[in-house]
Amino acid sequence: MRRNCSQAEDTHKEADLLGVQEPITVEVNMRGMRKLNVRPPLQLYLQQLWGRRHFIVTDARFRAFRTAKSYNLWRFWLIAQPLLDATMYGIIFGFLLKTSRGVENFIGFLIIGVTFFGFLTSLVNGGQSLVQTSKNLIQAFSFPKATLVFSQSLRYLIDNLPALLIAIVFALVAQWHKPISWTVILVIPLTFLVWAFGTGLMFIVARITAFLPDFKVIISVGIRAWFFSSGIFFPLERYAHSPILYKIFSLNPGYIFLTAIRDSVLYATVPSAQTWLTLIAWSLGTFIVGLVFFWMAEERYINVHA
Template identity: 40%
Template sequence: MSARSEPGPWTWPVTMGWEDVCTGLSPVGTRGDLVGYTRRLWAWRHFIWEDARARALASQRGTVLGNTWLVVRPMLDASVFFVVFGLLLDTSSGIDNYVAYLIIGVTLFQPMQRAVTAGSQVMVSGRNLLRSFSFPRAALPLSFTVRGAIDLLPPLAAVAVLIILLPPHAAPGWTWLLTVPVFVLQQALCLGLTLVAACLTTALPDLRNLWGFATRFWYFASGVFFSFETILGSSQALALVELNPGYLVLRLYRTCLLDGQVPSLRLWALLAVWSLGLSAVGYVLFWWREESYGRER
């Protein structure tokens, strides 16, 4: 019998070189091709959902009123705008149901604002997770968007109840069902905004100081508390305003909920182009910079 013993399971073979050790290993965070990346991301769909569900409705944990603040805070904001712009500056002229108009604007614009400001920090806040194990990095913006959609459901339900109860009382109708596709397009828009903002902020961290100013300007330019239809006399100027996706979202919600009408096909098409187009562009841009996330700067 030979005295030479075979290597055990934990024995390092003497003849093994670094080339043999590294065979079959691949760098963490590589993006691969777009189709393969999308397949990997789909395989992580359960993680995306569970992560979003676990974090949803959690922003007010530790407070006395808890998730009630998700509804109360937009209502308080609407009250401030009602006093300042509705009573003092009289921007309510020409709007039949200004209270409901204002509640819809203040409550339903905030998710898009948050998609930029908070969404831009998704990769920064998840940096430890990025360095721990390999997974498609777009899972984090997707989880953030799903979480935002869940967080919006209670305020959206509160909006529907309030515009029924508060005078002059909006009457529910079948057009209220059209808020479902509006909601879906809004979340697609939020996803695109988050992907673009997160990607750009990772490349240029100074942008996190500018997103707040940009979204504040967008807020005032989207007709949250006044009506462009009343202020602008020119149809050409109004057509230019309708290129603003924030205005489009609020316009479609208000048309369905307050006017009881079906929004024009042009408005649907414009919002669909913005939502789907920005999501697609943001996704490709995010995938293109996949390898840069989680690096030390």
């Protein structure tokens, strides 16, 4: 026994002289520990998002107008850009292609269509590569990744508010001889519904492009097709002679949103109850589906390549 102990001591001394350290086994109690980047239950996920609401608002406000501020005259371009866009489309479609015929206050009709649809498409485009560009943040911290989408969508809402307000003002100025109706205030809830609808699409686009970057090409083509089929340059009633074609176009949520906003601002008309229900269904439905769709891949975003 003593001989064995002596041999063990000699072995330890030898190891110390050679600088070799013997492996040490440490038992760790795993109770109460949890893995990082694991998808939590949806209810807990929503609670975590609510707990980060102040960060979402602060981050969105900090990033707002970042693109515009890269210009020396960024305040001027906030006003001028939507007007220049409307002028360009007005010359091409209103003057050259004569789509303005039969449209009351075509200037207001066009500027509202271009500006509000531009707001919607900016939300969709904002989801492209959002996960990839936030790769460092995702790897460094454990947090609900939907925070990124909410911050981005809120940022685009802030970015577009001046353009939306200017579009409404110029649309009303273009019909200065008509009194302003109280229905203009309906633009506020309608804008919120557009934002909710666009945020739902942003969730969907953010997840798809995170794992299929090439899908951005399809999204770009789809947005252009959506742009020209939403009645931005002419009322879709011109297709009333073809009931099937008119029905297809009139089911387009982009067209329904623009029609409701134009009716409220230009034509002093309250959207019907059916229109409100349709818009609420599109907005909340897309928002909920998009959020759940994004949440289902929560644990996979850390593995996305930048």
